[in-house]
Amino acid sequence: MINQHFLSMLNNKSVIRELSEYATARGKEIGYENVFDFSLGNPSVPAPQSFTDAAVRLLETEDPVRLHGYSPSLGLPDVKKTVAESLSRRFGVPYTAGLIFPTSGCAGAIAHAVRAVSKAGDEIMIFAPFFPEYIPYINDTGAKARIIPAHVPDFQINLDALEQYLEQVKIEGQEAMDRVAAVLINSPNNPSGIVYTEETLRKLAQILTRKSEEFGHTIFLISDEPYREIVFDGKTVPYPAKYYAHTLTCYSFSKSLSVPGERIGYVAVNPACECAEYLVPMMGQISRGIGHNCPSSLIQLAMAESVDDTADLNVYETNMNLLYDTFKDLGFEVQRPGGTFYIMPKALEDDAAAFCKKALQYDLVFVPCEGFHAPGYFRVAYCQDTEKVRRALPVIRKFAAEVYGR
Amino acid sequence: MINQHFLSMLNNKSVIRELSEYATARGKEIGYENVFDFSLGNPSVPAPQSFTDAAVRLLETEDPVRLHGYSPSLGLPDVKKTVAESLSRRFGVPYTAGLIFPTSGCAGAIAHAVRAVSKAGDEIMIFAPFFPEYIPYINDTGAKARIIPAHVPDFQINLDALEQYLEQVKIEGQEAMDRVAAVLINSPNNPSGIVYTEETLRKLAQILTRKSEEFGHTIFLISDEPYREIVFDGKTVPYPAKYYAHTLTCYSFSKSLSVPGERIGYVAVNPACECAEYLVPMMGQISRGIGHNCPSSLIQLAMAESVDDTADLNVYETNMNLLYDTFKDLGFEVQRPGGTFYIMPKALEDDAAAFCKKALQYDLVFVPCEGFHAPGYFRVAYCQDTEKVRRALPVIRKFAAEVYGR
Numbered sequence: 116m117i118n119q120h121f122l123s124m125l126n127n128k129s130v131i132r133e134l135s136e137y138a139t140a141r142g143k144e145i146g147y148e149n150v151f152d153f154s155l156g157n158p159s160v161p162a163p164q165s166f167t168d169a170a171v172r173l174l175e176t177e178d179p180v181r182l183h184g185y186s187p188s189l190g191l192p193d194v195k196k197t198v199a200e201s202l203s204r205r206f207g208v209p210y211t212a213g214l215i216f217p218t219s220g221c222a223g224a225i226a227h228a229v230r231a232v233s234k235a236g237d238e239i240m241i242f243a244p245f246f247p248e249y250i251p252y253i254n255d256t257g258a259k260a261r262i263i264p265a266h267v268p269d270f271q272i273n274l275d276a277l278e279q280y281l282e283q284v285k286i287e288g289q290e291a292m293d294r295v296a297a298v299l300i301n302s303p304n305n306p307s308g309i310v311y312t313e314e315t316l317r318k319l320a321q322i323l324t325r326k327s328e329e330f331g332h333t334i335f336l337i338s339d340e341p342y343r344e345i346v347f348d349g350k351t352v353p354y355p356a357k358y359y360a361h362t363l364t365c366y367s368f369s370k371s372l373s374v375p376g377e378r379i380g381y382v383a384v385n386p387a388c389e390c391a392e393y394l395v396p397m398m399g400q401i402s403r404g405i406g407h408n409c410p411s412s413l414i415q416l417a418m419a420e421s422v423d424d425t426a427d428l429n430v431y432e433t434n435m436n437l438l439y440d441t442f443k444d445l446g447f448e449v450q451r452p453g454g455t456f457y458i459m460p461k462a463l464e465d466d467a468a469a470f471c472k473k474a475l476q477y478d479l480v481f482v483p484c485e486g487f488h489a490p491g492y493f494r495v496a497y498c499q500d501t502e503k504v505r506r507a508l509p510v511i512r513k514f515a516a517e518v519y520g521r
Numbered sequence: 522m523i524n525q526h527f528l529s530m531l532n533n534k535s536v537i538r539e540l541s542e543y544a545t546a547r548g549k550e551i552g553y554e555n556v557f558d559f560s561l562g563n564p565s566v567p568a569p570q571s572f573t574d575a576a577v578r579l580l581e582t583e584d585p586v587r588l589h590g591y592s593p594s595l596g597l598p599d600v601k602k603t604v605a606e607s608l609s610r611r612f613g614v615p616y617t618a619g620l621i622f623p624t625s626g627c628a629g630a631i632a633h634a635v636r637a638v639s640k641a642g643d644e645i646m647i648f649a650p651f652f653p654e655y656i657p658y659i660n661d662t663g664a665k666a667r668i669i670p671a672h673v674p675d676f677q678i679n680l681d682a683l684e685q686y687l688e689q690v691k692i693e694g695q696e697a698m699d700r701v702a703a704v705l706i707n708s709p710n711n712p713s714g715i716v717y718t719e720e721t722l723r724k725l726a727q728i729l730t731r732k733s734e735e736f737g738h739t740i741f742l743i744s745d746e747p748y749r750e751i752v753f754d755g756k757t758v759p760y761p762a763k764y765y766a767h768t769l770t771c772y773s774f775s776k777s778l779s780v781p782g783e784r785i786g787y788v789a790v791n792p793a794c795e796c797a798e799y800l801v802p803m804m805g806q807i808s809r810g811i812g813h814n815c816p817s818s819l820i821q822l823a824m825a826e827s828v829d830d831t832a833d834l835n836v837y838e839t840n841m842n843l844l845y846d847t848f849k850d851l852g853f854e855v856q857r858p859g860g861t862f863y864i865m866p867k868a869l870e871d872d873a874a875a876f877c878k879k880a881l882q883y884d885l886v887f888v889p890c891e892g893f894h895a896p897g898y899f900r901v902a903y904c905q906d907t908e909k910v911r912r913a914l915p916v917i918r919k920f921a922a923e924v925y926g927r
Contacts, residue, residue: 116702116738117796117803118640124806125799161585170819174577179567183780219625219814226812234524248809255810296522332522374589376818390523393531397523400530403654404661405811406632408625412782413576414817 129247130486131155134471138480145478151507152480152499156305156456158373159498160426166372169420173413182416186409188399190217190381197419198381202364205423206354209386216398219378219410221341224365225252225299226405227398228382232335232363233258233296239337240280240298242272243488244459246305246339258296265489270307270450270459271315272300274322281326289331297335298323303342303352306487306494307459308435308452310346313353320359327361333389336362341380344371344425346454347432360387363394368418370456373426377414431456434497434504441508445521456498459484463519467493477514479507535653536892537561540877544886551884557913558886558905562711562862564779565904566832572778575826579819588822592815594805596623596787603825608770608789611829612760615792622804625784625816627747630771631658631705632811633804634788638741638769639664639702645743646686646704648678649894650865652711652745664702671895676713676856676865677721678706680728687732695737703741704729709748709758712893712900713865714841714858716752719759726765733767739795742768747786750777750831752860753838766793769800774824776862779832783820837862840903840910847914851927862904865890869925873899883920885913 131154138152173182189195195212202210218224229239235257241249243265253260263280266273277298284291300319302311311319319336327334338355343366346352356362367380384394402408409415435452442449442460449460462470467483471493474481484492497504515521537560544558579588595601601618608616624630635645641663647655649671659666669686672679683704690697706725708717717725725742733740744761749772752758762768773786790800808814815821841858848855848866855866868876873889877899880887890898903910921927 116699117638117799118636120640121637121803121806122796122799125802157591159586162589167580167585171577171580174573174580179573180565180779183568183782185563185781219812222809222814223812226810230524231527232523234526251806251809252812255807293522373586375591376589376815378814378817390528393523393528396531397527400527400657401661403628403657404632406625406629406658406813407811408628408784409782411784411817411820413820 131482134480134482137475141478148503150478150480151503151510153495153497154480154482156496157498158370158375158426159500160373160428160430162373163421163424163426165424166374166417166421170413170417173416183412186412186415188402188408189395190215190409191412191415194415194419197422198383201422202383206357208354208356210383211386213395214384214386214391216382216384216395217410217415218380218382219407220369220375220380221339221365221367222248222252223378223407223410224367224380224382225337225339226256226407227401228337228363228365229253229256229258229297229299230401231394231397232337236294237296238294239296240277242298242300244270244304244306244484244492245301245487247486249299253299262488268448268450270304270309271311272319274315274318278322281322285329292330293332295326295330295334297337299337299339300355301339302355303346303452303454305342305455306457306482306484306489307450308455308457309450310350310352310453311355313358316353316355316358323359323361333361335388337365338362339365341367341370342455345428345431345456347435347452350453352454356383356385360385361389363388371425371428372418372421377411379410379414379418430501431498433501434499437501437504437508438495438497441511445512445515456496458495458497459489459492460495461492463515463521465491467491473518474514477510479510479514537888540886540888543881547884554909556884556886557909557916559901559903560886560888562902563904564776564781564832565906566779566834566836568779569827569830569832571830572780572823572827576819576823579822589818592818592821594808594814595801596621596815597818597821600821600825603828604787604789607828612763614760614762616789617792619801620790620792620797622788622790622801623816623821624786624788625813626775626781626786627745627771627773628654628658629784629813629816630773630786630788631743631745632662632813633807634743634769634771635659635662635664635703635705636807637800637803638743642700643702644700645702646683648704648706650676650710650712650890650898651707651893653892655705659705668894674854674856676710676715677717678725680721680724684728687728691735698736699738701732701736701740703743705743705745706761707745708761709752709858709860711748711861712863712890712895713856714861714863715856716756716758716859717761719764722759722761722764729765729767739767741794743771744768745771747773747776748861751834751837751862753841753858756859758860762789762791766791767795769794777831777834778824778827783817785816785820785824836907837904839907840905843907843910843914844901844903847917851918851921862902864901864903865895865898866901867897868899869921869927871897873897879924880920883916885916885920
């Protein structure tokens with residue numbers, strides 16, 4: 116018999132994907148340039164030339180048997196070394212090659228990190244709002260996602276709710292405490308665009324340190340950082356592993372190098388993390404059962420040559436400012452994003468799904484945030500040509516005026 | 522706490538990898554050209570120029586945003602169509618694009634296929650001798666590998682043992698029958714080099730059809746075929762899906778295109794398979810939990826342009842003949858391989874590990890087959906320059922003469 120669990124998942128269609136499919140279909144009717152499709156988080160700028168040049172040069176000059184040969188199950192040593200050196204230089208955490216595990220993007224990184232630090236029945240805490248895929252990413256490992264509600268309206272981590280939850284666990288007793296394996300955070304955040312502040316990360320580390328002591332085991336921090344390089348106002352994103360030793364950093368080059376289809380990222384294990392020396396070799400073992408076996412060798416090598424480059428990410432800040440100013444001007448309740456290519460205003464009625472449905476009449480494709488556990492809000496993905504964002508602004512104004520009298 | 526299961530796996534080092542590491546270390550001492558390293562199944566011939574040319578052209582001429590963009594979660598439609606048409610044309614099974622699921626090699630394909638047709642506690646039957654990785658590939662899905670002993674000396678499937686086992690299950694009752702989910706086969710076979718005959722496949726199909734009826738549910742066939750294109754004497758490998766409707770074919774281009782590091786393959790679902798229309802979409806769901814999310818877009822596209830090409834695989838047949846004739850001449854009990862780049866003679870003493878250890882004194886690196894569930898045999902991987910194989914032959918003769926008086 117085919118697997119009934121995965122069969123039943125076919126009925127739970129992703130809202131984002133449904134809206135994106137709608138936008139594509141609508142584009143065929145009226146021309147895609149007339150559909151303001153803010154549904155998908157697909158980078159809109161080209162990969163840096165250094166990535167393309169590296170890939171071409173490797174293909175044209177390297178011995179193909181060596182170039183396309185099996186990567187060691189823990190990744191290509193020189194690639195790991197390059198990533199470790201780059202991270203150490205940039206963030207001051209002294210990584211070595213052995214602490215880097217190349218993966219097929221952040222999805223692959225989280226699949227390994229969660230399995231490494233939890234077992235079936237354990238809990239991984241996640242903070243609303245969050246990327247809805249975190250639920251299958253976690254639950255299909257055998258562990259269980261535990262959702263901590265959002266901190267409205269600034270969308271930093273709700274530290275009080277976290278502490279309350281952990282107090283509750285403590286009251287339930289040792290078995291419940293034993294199940295608390297890790298927290299999974301995402302900053303800059305999809306869908307809110309919010310960057311967790313140093314203060315947030317410091318307090319989170321304090322709570323985790325204190326509760327690890329009380330619970331009698333280390334609570335790990337899994338930090339998902341695909342948007343780390345897309346940050347506004349000339350700032351840099353506070354690096355979570357600097358604030359908490361027991362951190363597994365999950366990274367993808369999908370956004371920074373604009374290569375989401377190439378599936379390249381890594382897990383970086385903080386050298387001060389408990390059992391640091393075992394975690395990457397364990398991920399090699401985890402790969403066997405999940406059929407991972409390293410990202411493409413060619414892509415690993417090309418990435419290593421572009422490790423400190425990025426695509427031209429400025430367009431995202433330009434777009435953010437245009438949209439933020441417009442939403443603000445129209446009286447939307449909205450936080451100014453510190454990074455990513457998302458903004459998450461509050462809808463102009465309680466039911467964000469109804470709001471987004473009405474927006475579709477204006478060919479504005481927004482995503483309601485129920486699935487992100489931010490009910491009442493909607494996500495606008497502005498990985499778009501600025502020209503199109505500019506053309507969308509009067510349409511947004513017209514929609515808000517005609518439907519909501521703004 | 523870190524995961525104790527994956528931690529404990531660190532102690533079970535792969536014999537193949539240990540021997541390969543020994544060979545590398547020894548190569549540094551005496552020169553790698555003097556170590557006859559027959560341990561690893563790493564292709565030794567370059568990828569076809571068509572693959573390299575396609576990859577370079579894509580990089581140089583395609584819009585990078587499109588080229589490196591997210592692949593749909595079920596794979597790039599044109600790539601799926603190309604694979605479907607190639608398989609239909611070559612094997613007469615009418616695949617369509619929707620029945621093809623691109624994966625990161627056979628490991629990825631098996632990870633999806635097993636999960637699609639089984640659930641935790643189910644049994645997947647495998648036939649000795651088999652690739653040792655099948656055990657973690659299966660067991661880490663939650664299903665359980667059930668080993669059917671080898672058919673000695675021809676190493677076809679032991680159909681009698683299979684029938685006996687299934688009879689036994691029937692006696693145990695409905696619950697036991699419900700657990701029998703699938704069989705996983707591998708032809709041409711690693712480690713034996715044996716190609717399953719039409720007769721074997723036809724009889725296997727008969728048994729599975731009969732038992733599916735008796736058990737009240739379909740028993741699926743998962744066919745792992747990475748060596749399908751490496752076949753000798755101008756023959757073609759009988760294509761298992763032609764003989765049994767409920768077949769999920771797992772393929773990798775690692776060997777045929779000599780690109781094992783690029784991690785590219787697929788699952789092809791027979792259109793006549795039970796629930797065929799659901800299986801590929803289900804694999805898209807399975808990907809979420811295991812962090813797979815498609816192989817690299819660039820590699821998918823380059824593969825599609827080389828789908829009917831192969832590297833120059835003739836060297837493997839040349840090497841096979843040289844080794845087979847030598848082993849035969851020395852009185853080894855050995856089957857002539859029909860394909861792959863492996864041969865599996867019987868050792869000259871009962872303990873194959875002891876035999877291989879003695880061979881190391883002559884810098885001959887063979888792999889004992891206990892792990893493949895063929896105790897007493899050893900595997901010789903002849904993906905090597907023919908010149909080196911020729912130089913190994915007198916060393917093999919010397920070893921057999923001096924140690925075993927042959």
